[in-house]
Amino acid sequence: MHRFDTSAKGVYLITVTPFTDGGALDLASTDRMVDFCLERGVTGLTILGIMGEATKLTAEEAKAFTRQVVQRAAGRVPIVVGVSSPGFAAMGELTRAVMDLGASGVMVAPPSTVRTDDQIAGYFDMVNETLGPVPWCLQDHPVATGVQMSPAVILRILKNSPHCVMLKHEDWPGLAKLSAIRAAGDKGEVRRVSILTGNGGGLFLPEELSRGADGAMTGFAWPEMMVDVVAAHAGGDVERAHDLFDAYLPLARYEQQAGIGLAVRKHLLHQRGAIASPFVRKPGPRLSAQDLADIDRLVRRQDKRLHELG
Incomplete structure (x- = not known):
């Protein structure tokens, strides 16, 4: 099993969760998806994230999916599992289960119920108690969680969390925040952790790399x-x-695009042969004929430009 620690870098791809056309968990297609990702050179996989439809899975499905991904990856890359939960009993149970299955670490975002710096820091003190020695990633995604974490509170969390090895930076705009956190690590004000970025499929990836990010997790x-x-x-x-x-x-x-983004991604992954079906579990969007025409045009233009770049 690959270690998940502060040296993590490269691309930890957030995966989708494949389903059959009837909506059942598709473990055969999960193998295809893992192979597809590894063949394209990713350095890690992150599963059961927001775009992985984690909230639409039963507890047993989440464990079965994790088991399949870990077995297919066969130790070639680290596997990080999203375990965010407002309740610590559920978080602890899922963390123990996925680590026993061979996951490399877990990812935690704050619940929408915490607002002040003291509430946020107190929540992650309890995360530390719950996870124990398990290496974990702090997910800062205010668009999804509604929780605004300032650089000061993130640095406070890192100082109090010896097993937090990574920040998943997804604030938008967030370049100044990224720069401040990296500078604090470089100055020795806090231990240096890995910073991987997740903004909207990497919409600011080159700029974030120039600000000191170690790679992408999206x-x-x-x-x-x-x-x-x-x-x-x-x-x-x-x-x-x-x-x-x-x-x-x-x-x-x-x-x-808000609302249809996951359907677009699954449609494209289906077209590329990575998954057998583009099915999105309810509540989920459906693509229109106009959407599909837009996508086809964009793919053609992308292929043309990539050919020009060699």
Whole structure:
């Protein structure tokens, strides 16, 4: 099993959860999806996230899906599992289950019920008690949670959380926050942790890498975009990183539309052969004929631009 620690970098792809056309969990398609991601060079997988329809799964389905992903990955990359929950009994139970199945660590976001800095910090003190020595990722995603975490409170959490090894930075706008947290680590004000970014399929990825991010933890139907952009940036070819990113940006932007984004991603992954069905569990969107025409046009233009870039 790969370690999940503060040295994490690259692309931890947020995966979808495949279902059959009838809505059942599709474990055979899960294998296809894992293979698809690993073949495109991701350095980790993150499952049961917001775009993974985690809230639509039963507890047993969540465990079965985790087991399948871990077994298929066979130790080639770390597997991080979302275990966010307002209640600590459920969080602790799921964490113990997925770690026993071979997960590398877990990811936790604050519940919408915490608002002040003291409430947020107190919540994560209880997260530490619940998770014990399990390595975990702090997810800062105010668009989804409604919780605004300032740099000061994030640094406070990191100082109080010896087993928090990563910040998943998803605030928007958030470049100044990323810079402040990285600077604090560089100055020794707090231990350095991995920072992976998740903003809308990586919509600010090149800029975030320039601000000190170690990579990306998000989803997109073309995971190779993030892999290639991160690699080019790490290799010092920042202009190449921006050129590649720009080629994918129109489709990445389209995939981030509120309401239909997950359906777009699953449709594209189905088209690419990564999953057998584009089914989204209820409540979920359906794509119109106009949506599909838009997507086809964007894919054609993306292919053309990538060919031009070589």
